[in-house]
Amino acid sequence: MTGDTLLRVEDLRTTFPSGSGEIAAVDGVTLEVPRGRTLGIVGESGCGKSMLSLSIMRLVPSPGRLAQGRVVLEDRDLAALSPSQMRAVRGSEIAMIFQEPMTSLNPVHSIGDQITEAMRAHDAKASDDELRTRAIEALRRVRIPSPERRFAEYPHQLSGGMRQRVMIAMALSCRPRLLIADEPTTALDVTVQAQILDLLRDLQQETGMSVILITHDLGVVAEMADEVAVMYAGRVVERGTAADIFNDPQHPYTIGLLGSIPRIEEDRERLLSIDGSVPPPFAFPKGCRFHPRCPFATRACTEADPPLRELSPGHRAACIRAPVENILDIAA
Incomplete structure (x- = not known):
């Protein structure tokens, strides 16, 4: 400490x-x-x-x-x-x-x-x-x-x-x-x-x-x-400063949460949404726990349980695809 x-x-x-x-x-x-x-x-x-x-x-x-x-x-x-x-x-x-x-x-x-x-x-x-x-x-x-x-x-x-x-x-x-x-x-x-x-x-x-x-x-x-931890299914899936999380999200779950917020400067007919719901603790899936709801999931996501990895000083995400440039644009 x-x-x-x-x-x-x-x-x-x-x-x-x-x-x-x-x-x-x-x-x-x-x-x-x-x-x-x-x-x-x-x-x-x-x-x-x-x-x-x-x-x-x-x-x-x-x-x-x-x-x-x-x-x-x-x-x-x-x-x-x-x-x-x-x-x-x-x-x-x-x-x-x-x-x-x-x-x-x-x-x-x-x-x-x-x-x-x-x-x-x-x-x-x-x-x-x-x-x-x-x-x-x-x-x-x-x-x-x-x-x-x-x-x-x-x-x-x-x-x-x-x-x-x-x-x-x-x-x-x-x-x-x-x-x-x-x-x-x-x-x-x-x-x-x-x-x-x-x-x-x-x-x-x-x-x-x-x-x-x-x-x-x-x-x-x-x-x-000042700092943010994003939780999903009992785990922290992304951590960083507020600027990291809001300006450069790297976990698909964080991206989905941010995409559901209406933005005054954007002209969208529909907001992004995350299909499904959080699984109960007795039904967590194998691999990445978010993969059943993730639009970017691959077969590897069903097998690997990704740890939090440091992507930049103080910014960590638990996703095998991170880091991804302009991932918000990809999500849109």
């Missing part, structure tokens, strides 16, 4: 038992999160993005388990910590914003109680008055109006955008060094989505934290991410 790297995931494999043996929802993922920067993880539903985030947090639902690999936060392997040691890390060093705030917040507890509970877990000596003051300040920091009043309200009394701000306030209440935002703008309208993204950007600049942004929305990734 370099001094500029806060978190490194090394060959991580998360499995679940099945009648035919263990199946891998996350299969051999390696990536790095630089200090103070944003890593975007993108892909369709079912690609393993959320399971990867739960694996980093050691929150994989039973009977799933981390079967292989390391999750290194600076010099500590989180995969090797005891449950009590990991509880001390969650919230204070790594925090997470979950997809749907209405289901993540407890409907029978006030907003204030839920924020102060997270603080109390990491600062047992703080008084109730001190925790209340800090919680109200956290609500004010995420630009919730009248935070003293909102402190006593319940989740159903807030809008979707307000609930998401509460989740952000809760996640940042102990000033973690890494924030994992799993689809933080899902189910929000465009205006509120822009406000939440602006808020996350401002808070990152204010605190210097690193961010893992998990989304299927490439527009959000283009706006927020």
Whole structure:
């Protein structure tokens, strides 16, 4: 790990038992999160993005388990910590914003109680008055109006955008060094989505934290991410800077995702689309896992399981045809 790297995931494999043996929802993922920067993880539903985030947090639902690999936060392997040691890390060093705030917040507890509970877990000596003051300040920091009043309200009394701000306030209440935002703008309208993204950007600049942004929305990734990892069928199939991924994509899956976005400067009757759907973990094909849906697939793709290869400094792709010049033009 370099001094500029806060978190490194090394060959991580998360499995679940099945009648035919263990199946891998996350299969051999390696990536790095630089200090103070944003890593975007993108892909369709079912690609393993959320399971990867739960694996980093050691929150994989039973009977799933981390079967292989390391999750290194600076010099500590989180995969090797005891449950009590990991509880001390969650919230204070790594925090997470979950997809749907209405289901993540407890409907029978006030907003204030839920924020102060997270603080109390990491600062047992703080008084109730001190925790209340800090919680109200956290609500004010995420630009919730009248935070003293909102402190006593319940989740159903807030809008979707307000609930998401509460989740952000809760996640940042102990000033973690890494924030994992799993689809933080899902189910929000465009205006509120822009406000939440602006808020996350401002808070990152204010605190210097690193961010893992998990989304299927490439527009959000283009706006927020410094580096991007594209996931498919439990694996990272392309990694690079945002400029690499958007200007010079080299994996056919990345090309398909980008081709599905309407571009104002192009006059197309139809957008590109990717036929089929992501296979479930118990039905991953042999060879390249994307080959059944890939318009460029050859016989070799059904036999070889291509590793991530470095195509240029910092830009890697898992495709036997890469690198290909002007591959976006070929796809069009």
